[in-house]
Amino acid sequence: MAVDKISLYHNIVSLLNRANSQSELQNALNVTLDELLGFLSFSYGAIRVNTGAGRRSLTAETKGGGLKLCFDKLNAPDCLCKKAIESENPGAIVAGDSIGLCCKMRLSTLVCAPIMAGGENAGLFLAAATEKIAASDDQIAFINLICRNIGDTAQRTHAVESDHQRALDMKTVNAIGRLITSKLNLKDMVREIVSTLGGVLETDEVNVIVYDGAQSELSFLASYFADGSKLNRPEVYPLSDGINSWIIKNRRPLLMTYNTQKECEKLGIRHGGRPAKSWLGAPMIYQDRVVGVISVQSYTKTGLYDDNSEYLIAAVANQCAVAVENARLFEEIIDREEEKERLYFSLTHDLLSLINPVAGFTKILKTIPAKAKEERARLIDNITNATEKITRFAEDILIYAKIKSGKLVLDISRQDVLKPLDNAIRVYLPELDMRKIELSVNGRDIGVNGSRHPGSQLDKKNLGLEKLFSVESVMADLDAAQIERVFLNCIGNSVKHARSKIEIEVTSSGALVTCRVRDDGDGVPSDQCAALFEEYYQADEQQKGVGLGLPSVKKIIELHDGAIKAVSDIQAGFTIEFSWPRTLADRQEREMAGRSAL
Incomplete structure (x- = not known):
């Protein structure tokens, strides 16, 4: 008998020692259960191994005689299996009474032993018989010894499987890394x-x-x-x-x-x-x-x-x-390259549209006799105006570049808002006069259209602006050069599209300065008004341009902590309205109020 026990032990342990994967452990448990049931002379049995958690858990189970454990993993109910699993002194327990599924199968003798791995419960061995069979102490000791070997095998196999899974995980990470670089x-x-x-x-x-x-x-x-x-x-x-x-x-x-x-x-x-x-x-x-x-x-x-x-x-x-x-x-790089292409195309178009008139006026000037002084003077004025437009255009591009890079710093001082407005209006006097467009400021006609007699030159000094400025003033903290740029852009847009009149309002109400530039042109659809402030957007595709004017204006007003909007609709004219805090103190008070609201 002793030789048989030693031979049986050798066969089982040799098989367990060769197991290095979940499938090999499963095969070893199948053989082990058959051998142990024969050793005990029992008809029914089961071995379950469950160690680790998640994807790296190790599970294996075998059963004999149709016996099936009535619980998942190691969550046994109140029965012999639970006593074996939770016992403070791990070892096989023999019982003659049964409950649960064991009772339904009319099992009379039960032997249950825990399987330990690394000091933790990792499984269970259960053997049963329908008749009363007395298991000897030697048999119980042998069962305990085999269960310890099963536990050692489970621990080793779990480590091997975990290392394999870890290698697969690293392979996954490397594969994903290659995807990212490719x-x-x-x-x-x-x-x-x-x-x-x-x-x-x-x-x-x-x-x-x-x-x-x-x-x-x-x-x-x-x-x-x-x-x-x-x-x-x-x-x-x-x-x-x-x-x-x-x-x-x-x-x-x-x-x-x-x-x-x-x-x-x-x-x-x-x-x-x-x-x-x-x-x-x-x-x-x-x-x-x-x-x-x-x-x-x-x-x-x-x-x-x-x-x-x-x-x-x-x-x-x-x-x-x-x-x-x-x-x-x-x-971002792709968008930037596309932006450059749009900008280069638009810049080329706009520069040509500004340079061509200068070239045309120069050619005409060459053909006019020297004694025709008035006609030559008129053409020289036209050339001067055209070159001023080119200069302003170049300055606008530089300002846009500064705004885009965040390098535009405002030069704030207390000034009359009507002063930069005056400068902007005077730039467009020739075009206003040529197109016979009436222009009013705060309801006062400044006398552009019809301000000269037939055949006379437009007198830029003899306008209603001087009278207006002598009566009214709107003092505010601002960067005069940039606000003038805002007026130039807004008035320039109106000059292009107005039919007969442009109305400008500059008012101060409490802590806010508000300006409106309104014309009686064809207008744009109301759903396009917000898009006008987007870079490169052109409401009228027939009128090509860089499309940076209103976006730049918006940024300048926002740098003054102000806001701007367009109001328009088809055949309803067009209005640009912008406002900003009148003083630096008003601006700080507004910022504090905004933080308090948060």
């Missing part, structure tokens, strides 16, 4: 990333969500569904109190292992959508800035993810953050 199209790249991650994590759903901090909005960039279904929820939604928003606000991963609805209730998170049994998400952080969230979820498996899964998804999230930022920078 593709700059963000959508395509992220789709491949989520597909790769979904396969590795054996998950039902993977989502990559981008966070726009400026707009406080989240948008789905890419999703993977194991069943091939499509996204059925809003692609863009505001930052709120949901799961993904929680990750963004707390800047750390979130792991839920059994029921997302219940776990969200504990954390005070609003749960939306279909409840999952396992959920894991991690923030995508680039240079200490959260740029999104990557999440995985399973609707069928509890405890699917663990700390190792969290490590993997955090590594992938960091790579995705770099990918998002790289793609954003790449798209």
Whole structure:
């Protein structure tokens, strides 16, 4: 008998020692159970190994005689199995009474022993018989010895499987890294990333969500569904109190292992959508800035993810953050190049439209006799006006470049707002007179149209402006050169489109200066008014231009802490209205009020 026991022990332990994978452990347990049942002369039995958690858990189970354990994992009910698992002195327990499934099968004798691995319960051995059989102390000791060997094998196999899984995870991270370096199209790249991650994590759903901090909005960039279904929820939604928003606000991963609805209730998170049994998400952080969230979820498996899964998804999230930022920078470069192309084309067109008249006037001037002094003087005035336009055009481009780079610094001083308005109006006097356009300021006709007798030159000094300025003044803190630029642009637009009149209003009401430039032209559709302040936008495509005038004006007014808007509609004329705080003190008071409101 002793020789048989030693031979049996050698056969079982040799088989267990050769097991280095889950499948090999399963085969070893099948043989071991048959051998132990024969050794005990029992008809029914089962061995279950369950160690580790999440994707790196190790599970194996075998049964004999049709015996099936009546519980999941090691969560035994109040029975002999539970006593063996929870015993402070691990060892086989023999019982003649049975409950639960064992009772229904009319089992009379039970032998149950825990399987320990690294000091933790890692499984269970159960043998049973329908008749009364007395198990000897030697048999019980042998069962305990084999169970310890099973535990050692389970621990070793779990370590091997974990190392293998860790290697696969690193392979996944490297594969995703290659994707990031090989593709700059963000959508395509992220789709491949989520597909790769979904396969590795054996998950039902993977989502990559981008966070726009400026707009406080989240948008789905890419999703993977194991069943091939499509996204059925809003692609863009505001930052709120949901799961993904929680990750963004707390800047750390979130792991839920059994029921997302219940776990969200504990954390005070609003749960939306279909409840999952396992959920894991991690923030995508680039240079200490959260740029999104990557999440995985399973609707069928509890405890699917663990700390190792969290490590993997955090590594992938960091790579995705770099990918998002790289793609954003790449798209910025493309946009900048397209912007340059538009700018160069428009600049060329506008410069030619300004230079051609000068060339034309010069050619005509050459053909006029020297004695025709008045005609020559008129052409010289035209050439002078044209060159002044070219100068202003070049200055506008320089100002735009400064605004764009954030280098425009205002030179604020207390001045009469009507002074830069006066300078701007005088620039357009020849065109106003030539097109016979009436111009009024604060309801006063300044006498441009009809201010000269037939055949006489327009006298820029003999205008109603002097009378107006001597009676009225609107004092405010401003950069006179930039406000003059604003008036030049607004009046210039009106001169191009007005039919017969332009009305200008400059008023001061309390802490605010408000200006309006209104013309009776054809106007633009009301739904285009906001777009007029976008770079390169042209409401009338037939009138080509750089399309930087109103965007520059808007920036100048905003630098004064003011606001600007356009009011118009088809056949209803066109009005530009802008305002800013009258004094620096008013501006500071407004800023403080804004902070208090927050």
